[in-house]
Amino acid sequence: MHDRLDPLVIGECVADIVRLPGEANRVHPGGSPANVAYGLSRLGHDTTLLTQLGPDGHGRLIRDHLAAAGVEVRTDGATGPTPSAAVTLDGHGHAAYAFEIRWSLEPVVLERAPGHVHTGSIAAVVEPGAATVLAAVESLRSGATVSYDPNVRPELMGERSGAVARVERCVALSDVVKASDEDLRWLYPDEEPQRVAERWLAAGPALVLVTGGAAGAFALSSGGRAAVEALPVTVADTVGAGDAFMSGALHALAAHRLLGPGARDRLRAVDRDAVTDVLRHAAASAAVTVSRAGAAPPGADELRQALARN
Template structure:
C-alpha cells in the first residue's frame, strides 16, 4: 500500500543497538533495537523513505542490526558503522510484561552529510542520543541546522541509568523541546524529569510555551493526552481489548505513528509549520488514534516489531 502524503524523506538520528531480551525463565535473545532505530523501522514499514544516522560497529551484532533495518527498507547513513562495538541494552521482561533496561552504550557519531536541496521533510531524534555526550552535541547541531527546512520531532524517552540527574537532563530536554514541532513522551518520562507529583498537563503546556506545536503524553492503560498550540486538548483512551505480549518498542511505534500521520495530513516540512501549529481537533484526533492503533499492534506481539501499512485496521 502506498504511503499517502508528499514525496520526501525522514532523517532519524540516534542510537541503534541490540536488545538482549530476557523473559522470565527463558534464555536471553538478541533482538536489534534502540529507540530511534525503532522509529526509523516503523516509518519504513509504513512506506516512508527513512534514513538512520546511528553509531554501530561492523561486529556480528552490528551486522545483525544493519540486516534487520535494511530488510524493512531503512537506509543507514554513510559512516553509521564506525563504532568499535555495537551497543547493547539488556531488556528484562517482568511478570507484568513491562521491560526494564540496562545499557552498554557508545554514542559518538560523525556529523551527517546534509546537502543543500536534499533536505528531509522530517527529522526525528530522542532518548539516549539526545542526552549522552559526546554525540548529543551532534544531535542538537543537526536539529538547529535542519529546522529551517524540516519538521522536528523529539521523544525524550528518559533512561535514568544513562542521563545523570533529572535536573541536568531536564535542561537539555527543554532546550530540545524549544527546537521541536512535535514532542511525544510518557507519563514515566515526566515523573522522572519533573518529579512524581508533577502535573502532566502543566508540563505539556510549558512545552507548548517553549515553541512546540503538538505535545503528546502516553499514560499506559489511561491512554494518550495531546495538547496543541492551537488550543486543542484531546484524550484518546486505551483499547481495553488489546492483549499485551510486552511493551518493548511501544512508545517508539506510537511516535512513528504520530509522524506518519502528520505526513499523511500534509503537515511535514518547515513550509507546513504554521499549518501544524493551527491543527484542528478533528485532525489531531486522527493523528493520535493512528499512532495508538500502530502501538497496539506492536504490544500485541513480542519485541519491537511494528506493523506494515497493510497490517493497519
C-alpha cells in the same frame, strides 16, 4: 493528500538482549530512534537513519533488520561495539533495561536535505554525540519540521537538573514532542503530566503528545486538548510501544500535510479533529506492537486493519 514524509532520523541503535526466566536469551534489534525509523519505513516512508553501528554480530543483525524494512543506514564510520541493553520482562510484559552504551556520533555530510527530522532518547542527551545531534537539528530545522521523544533512561541521563535542561533545549527546537507519563514524572516529579505538557507547548512545539500506557494518550495543540483510549489488546511485551506510537503519529501527521517543508504554519493551526485522528493512528500502531514480541511496529496494511477493528 501528500503522505510521504521521507524523514531523517538521528539516533542510536541498540541490541536488546531479552532475558526471560527459564528461556534462552533473545536478541532483538532496538534503540528508540532506530525503532522509529523502522516503523516509518514499514509505513511507506523513505527513511534515512543516521547512527553508529559496530562491525560485530549485533551490528550486522541490526543492519539486516533495518534493511529489510527499507531503511537507509548512514553511519559516521565509528568502529566501537554496537550498543546493547539487557531487557528483563516482568510478569506483565513490562521491560526494565540495563545499558552498555557509548554514543560519540561525529558530523556526517548528507547528500540531500530532509523534509523532517526526528531524534530523541539517548542520542540527544549522552555526550559527546549529543552535541552533534543538536547541531544537526539546529542546522536542518530551517528547511524541515522536527520531532523529539525524550524516551527517558534514568541510568544514562545523569543528574536530573542537567537532564531537564538538555531535554528542554530539544523541546524548544521541536515542532512535535512525544513523551510518556513516566518520562515526565522522572523529569518533573512534583508536576502532573498535563501541566508539563502545557509548559512544553508554550516553549515552542505546535503539538505535544503524552502517552499513558493502558490509560490511553492525550495531546495539546493550538486547537486545545484531544485524547484517546488505549485499544484493547493482549500484551506480549511493551518493548518499542512508545516508538511505534511515535512512528504512527508522524505517519498520520504526514497524511494530513502537517509535516515537511512549508508545513510549520499549518501544524501551528491544526484543529482538534486532526489531532484526534493522529492519536488514533498512534495508539493503533502501539497496540499492534505490544501484541507481539520485540519492537515490531505495523506495516501500512496492518495499521489500517487495526484502525478498522476499533
